[in-house]
Amino acid sequence: MNGLKFIRGNLFLIGIYIFVLATLIFTLFPVIWLGLLSLKTQLQAFTYPPLFIFRPTFKHYYEVIIQSNFFRYFSNSMIVSLGSVALSLIIGVPAAYAFKKCEFRFKNHIISWTLATRMLPAMVYVIPYFVSFQYLRLIDTRMGLIIAYLTFNLPIVVWTMNGFFAQFPTSIEEAAKIDGASTWQSFLYVVLPLSTTGLIATALIIFMWCWNEFIFALVLTRREALTATIAIINFMAYEGIEWGKVAAGAMIVLIPVIFFSIMVRKYMAKAMFSGAIKG
Template identity: 40%
Template sequence: MILSRREKFVCYAVTYLFALFLLAPIVWMLSTSFKGQLAIFQKPPSLFTEFTFQNYAAVLSDPQFLHAFWNSVLISSGTVVVSVALAVPAAYGLSHLTGGRRAGFLSWVLLVRAAPGMIYVLPYYLAYSQIGLIDTRIGLILINSVFTIPLAIWIVIPFFDAIPHEIEEAAIIDGATRFQTMTRIAIPLAAPGIASTAILIFIFAWNEFLFALTLTRFEARTAAVSILSYMAYEGTEWGKVAAAGALILLPVLCFSILIRKYLVQTTAGGVKG
């Protein structure tokens, strides 16, 4: 379909406006992170009035924030490992089901993800209190995985569906077991989809706030929750808040850039490779 010049202009305009809408808060946060306390409250406000690293120095010298940042790394990575390890075999099995059984299983899987997280807070808090998982990294990894595994299953299934059944049938005829077919053929061919899913799981776990706030105290507190320490009764240290927010954004950005090729590959491309 060939678009007219006017239609192209409208498409580009909408795209740039949407990008501006998404990026404006990030740009303002970065600008604030390099300002002193007085410059932050300057009227009229300005993006670039001064340039200082004092906010980053204060945040990076804060042992509580560094501890929380390391917790986020461990918890997010652990959530990725657990979710991918359980979701990939489940998605592979469901991709080989047909008819009502597949639709039924997928519907039940989706129900877990469809419910708001708030309704799980009290049951998990009471359960964790009894088994000693309050304020533990394992506890957050488990509850994050409860919500990311259904999402991962739904994302990975189409990648397995796109693999020609003839390839797997040929492997089985040659003597491969179903497990060998999954690990040596299906998973390598669906690698772009699995990598994309891992990125989404990591981002979800990294940015998760509700459970990290209610199920932790100090030992397992994540970076997202640690920002609250800069919002005291005496006032909010906006420079530190912005600097901490920029530091929290950095790992997700770097992680996405490093494996961005998986995000743009299609399943067809993965099968051909």
């Protein structure tokens, strides 16, 4: 009697384990397979049955890093992402704080407008940006991309930081004020240092968004300001895709995002709720 119950209980658990295992394989196998592909020669890539154990070659990584312009595209991605993160924090963080402190008409309308624009597909902005950037000579410049990314980063900064500031105890700010701190001083020396976690999480999340961005980078750059993700697509454009090279490029682009995402895992759910979706 007891034994039967024991087996039934365990069957349920085993079922869950199998389900979790299947989930893990479904999620991880594609990425692992891409990683293996980056270490295979073109011949090995097409062998049947597919190879799991083989002598890896780092030829593709060498080709991508040394022989192609990939390093430049990688640093373009870095500069554009860091630049846009810095600008959006400088503009967005004081604004997020002011939204908490300031009372004025249409305040809630402006906040909803911020979120509503974030929800639109990126494609909505691409054509007008392309046309006006051509006029302003911002096409194929890193500055152009940095500005374009502000459209999506500013709402994220305002929303997530607004959430962090809302939890901030007013008593501390009042204490600072009594001690004679100006609004600017209390913000700079009291509020900001105590919100470091929120700031870092926000910065990393928008960094990843810029790093991953596709359609703006595709349309607004040509050669000089090309980002790493678009460079990978260009590897594929040539006749007879060099799978190993494409995969090696992809692995290089992957590493920073995976690293960052582990760091911000705890804050991701919160940021997602405030509209930080990639799109």
